[in-house]
Amino acid sequence: MASVSTTMNPAILGRPNAISICVKEAKYEFLKSLRIPMFLVSTLVFPLMFYVLFGLVMGRQMIGNLRSTVYLVAAYGTFAVMGASLFGTAASLAAERGLGWLEVKRASPMPPFAYFLAKVVMSLTFSSIDVLALMILGVAFGGVHLPAATMVKLALTLIAGSLPFCAMGLAIGYFARPTSAPAVINLFYLPMSFCSGLWMPFLFLPRFIQRVGVFLPSYHLSQLALNLVGGGQGGSASGHWQTLIGFALLCLGIARLGHQRDQRAQG
Amino acid sequence: MATASRSTDSFISLPGRDPEIAQFTGVNKSYGSTRALIDFSFEVRAGELVALLGPNGAGKTTAIKLLLGLVRPTSGKLSVFGGDPASTQIHTRIGAMLQVARVPETLRVREHIDLFSSYYPNPLPIERTLALAGLTTLRDRKFGDLSGGQKQRVLFALALCGNPDLLFLDEPTVGMDVEARLLLWQEIRNLLERGKTIVLTTHYLEEADALADRIVVINKGSLIAEGTPEEIKARTAGKKIRCVTELSTAVLRGLPGVLDIERDRQTTVIHTSRAEEVLRQILQLDLKVSEIEVTSAGLEAAFLALTRETKN
Numbered sequence: 001m002a003s004v005s006t007t008m009n010p011a012i013l014g015r016p017n018a019i020s021i022c023v024k025e026a027k028y029e030f031l032k033s034l035r036i037p038m039f040l041v042s043t044l045v046f047p048l049m050f051y052v053l054f055g056l057v058m059g060r061q062m063i064g065n066l067r068s069t070v071y072l073v074a075a076y077g078t079f080a081v082m083g084a085s086l087f088g089t090a091a092s093l094a095a096e097r098g099l100g101w102l103e104v105k106r107a108s109p110m111p112p113f114a115y116f117l118a119k120v121v122m123s124l125t126f127s128s129i130d131v132l133a134l135m136i137l138g139v140a141f142g143g144v145h146l147p148a149a150t151m152v153k154l155a156l157t158l159i160a161g162s163l164p165f166c167a168m169g170l171a172i173g174y175f176a177r178p179t180s181a182p183a184v185i186n187l188f189y190l191p192m193s194f195c196s197g198l199w200m201p202f203l204f205l206p207r208f209i210q211r212v213g214v215f216l217p218s219y220h221l222s223q224l225a226l227n228l229v230g231g232g233q234g235g236s237a238s239g240h241w242q243t244l245i246g247f248a249l250l251c252l253g254i255a256r257l258g259h260q261r262d263q264r265a266q267g
Numbered sequence: 268m269a270t271a272s273r274s275t276d277s278f279i280s281l282p283g284r285d286p287e288i289a290q291f292t293g294v295n296k297s298y299g300s301t302r303a304l305i306d307f308s309f310e311v312r313a314g315e316l317v318a319l320l321g322p323n324g325a326g327k328t329t330a331i332k333l334l335l336g337l338v339r340p341t342s343g344k345l346s347v348f349g350g351d352p353a354s355t356q357i358h359t360r361i362g363a364m365l366q367v368a369r370v371p372e373t374l375r376v377r378e379h380i381d382l383f384s385s386y387y388p389n390p391l392p393i394e395r396t397l398a399l400a401g402l403t404t405l406r407d408r409k410f411g412d413l414s415g416g417q418k419q420r421v422l423f424a425l426a427l428c429g430n431p432d433l434l435f436l437d438e439p440t441v442g443m444d445v446e447a448r449l450l451l452w453q454e455i456r457n458l459l460e461r462g463k464t465i466v467l468t469t470h471y472l473e474e475a476d477a478l479a480d481r482i483v484v485i486n487k488g489s490l491i492a493e494g495t496p497e498e499i500k501a502r503t504a505g506k507k508i509r510c511v512t513e514l515s516t517a518v519l520r521g522l523p524g525v526l527d528i529e530r531d532r533q534t535t536v537i538h539t540s541r542a543e544e545v546l547r548q549i550l551q552l553d554l555k556v557s558e559i560e561v562t563s564a565g566l567e568a569a570f571l572a573l574t575r576e577t578k579n
Contacts, residue, residue: 100367266337
C-alpha cells in the first residue's frame with residue numbers, strides 16, 4: 001500500500017493516487033458500518049425479516065395477478081436500498097460533522113471528495129447485498145420465477161435508484177444533530193415507505209395517502225422496480241427516472257447549503 | 268524495535284528552504300462578535316517546538332485551526348510552507364492532533380493508522396508508527412475499547428503517521444495521567460530530535476517548559492509574551508505569601524517584586540515575584556507575623572502578572 005506513491009510520476013510527486021485513497025476510505029467506511037449492530041439491523045435485518053414474515057410466512061397471496069413474493073422483492077427491495085442509503089450517509093455524516101471527526105479529516109491531506117464518495121460506495125454495497133439477499137430468498141423459498149435478464153434489470157434499477165437517497169442522506173446529515181440523526185432519518189424513511197406502498201400495496205392505501213404518495217421519490221423507484229416484474233401502476237420509466245434525478249439534485253442543493261453553512265460558521 | 272527501525276526513516280526537513288515554516292502577520296479572527304484572535308503575529312521556524320500557552324478560550328485552538336486552513340482569518344495574512352494553509356498539497360507536509368469529541372469507534376487502531384497513512388506521499392511504515400506512539404500491543408483493539416489516554420495516543424499516531432515536516436498538537440496531554448503525560452512528552456522530544464517542527468498548545472506552564480524552545484503566551488486573543496521558557500518563567504515565577512500581619516498595605520507594596528496585595532479580615536495575601544526577599548523583610552519588620560504560607564501563584568496569577576506588565 002505504501003509503495004503506491006513511489007511509483008508516481010515525479011512531476012506530481014507528493015500526491016498519492018486519489019483512486020487508491022478512495023478505495024481504502026470506502027473499505028474502512030464499510031468495515032466501520034458493518035461493526036455497528038444498529039446499522040446492520042436497520043439496513044439488512046429489517047427488510048429481510050419483513051420479506052420473510054410478510055412474503056414467505058404469510059403464504060402465497062396474490063396482489064393483482066402477481067404473487068406477493070414477487071411483488072415484495074420489488075417493494076422491500078426499494079425499502080431496503082432506501083434504508084441502506086439514508087443510514088449509510090446521514091447518520092455517520094451528522095455524527096462526524098458534529099463531533100469533530102470531519103475536522104480531523106479535513107486537516108489531513110485526504111481529498112475531500114473521497115470522504116463523501118466512500119459513504120456513497122459503502123451505501124451502494126449494502127444496497128447490493130440487500131437486493132441480492134432478497135432475490136435469493138425469493139427464488140429459494142418464495143417460488144419467484146423471473147427471467148435472468150429481468151432479475152439483473154431489477155437489481156440494477158434498485159441499486160442505481162438508491163443514489164437519490166444517498167443525496168437525501170447527505171442533506172439530512174448536514175442539518176441533523178449527531179444524537180438525533182437516526183430519529184430524523186426514521187421520521188422521513190418510515191412514513192415515506194408507507195405512503196409509497198412499500199409495506200402494503202399502493203392500491204390498498206387510502207385515497208388521500210395515494211395522492212401524497214405519487215409525489216414521493218420512493219414511490220417512483222418502487223414503480224420502476226414493480227413495472228419490471230409486472231406489478232406497477234404503469235407510467236413511463238423515463239418519467240420516474242426524471243423525478244428521481246430531480247429529487248437527487250434538490251437534495252444535493254440542500255446538502256450544499258448545509259456545507260456552506262458549516263463553512264460560514266467556521267469562518 | 269523502535270531503535271532498530273530508526274535508520275529506515277528517510278526524513279528530509281529542507282531546513283534551508285523554509286527558515287520560517289509558518290507565519291502570522293497581523294491576523295484577526297472573529298466569530299460573530301467574539302474576537303478570538305486580535306492582531307496576532309508570530310512565526311514558526313524550522314526544527315523548533317513552539318508552545319502556545321494560555322488559559323482555556325485564549326485563542327490557541329483558533330490559531331491552530333487557522334494554520335490548518337480549517338478556518339479563515341477575518342483579516343491579516345498567514346502562510347504555511349509559503350502557501351495557502353487550506354491546500355491539500357500543503358497538508359501532505361503536515362500532521363495534526365486536534366481535540367475531537369468522538370472518533371469512529373468500530374475501527375481498529377491499526378486500521379485508523381492505515382487509512383491516514385494512505386493520504387500521505389511518504390508515510391512511515393505502520394509498524395513504525397505504532398511503535399513511535401507506543402501502540403504496538405494495542406494495534407488490534409477497536410478505538411472504542413481504549414482508555415482516554417490510549418485514545419489520545421491514537422490521535423497522536425494519526426498526526427505522525429504521514430511522516431510530516433510540521434506537526435500541530437492541540438492540547439495533546441489533556442485528560443492523561445502523569446505517567447502517560449511523561450511518556451508522550453518523551454515521544455514528542457523524539458520527533459524533535461528527528462528534525463520535525465512542532466506547534467503545541469497547552470494550558471500547563473509545566474508542559475510548555477518541559478518541551479518548548481519558545482513559548483508564546485496568549486490571553487483573550489492577544490499575544491502577551493513571547494520568549495524562551497527561562498524568559499517566560501522569570502516573568503511568571505510568582506508566589507503567593509499568605510500571612511497574618513500588622514504591616515500596612517502601603518508598607519507591603521514597597522517590598523521587592525510585590526505585584527498585588529489582597530486583604531481579607533486578618534489574612535493578607537501578597538503576590539510577588541521575589542518571595543524570599545519579601546519574607547525576609549516581613550520577618551524583620553513584623554515580629555508578630557504568623558500563619559505564614561507560601562504557594563506557587565499558579566498560571567492564572569502568572570497571566571495576571573503578564574497582562575499587567577503589558578499594560579504598563
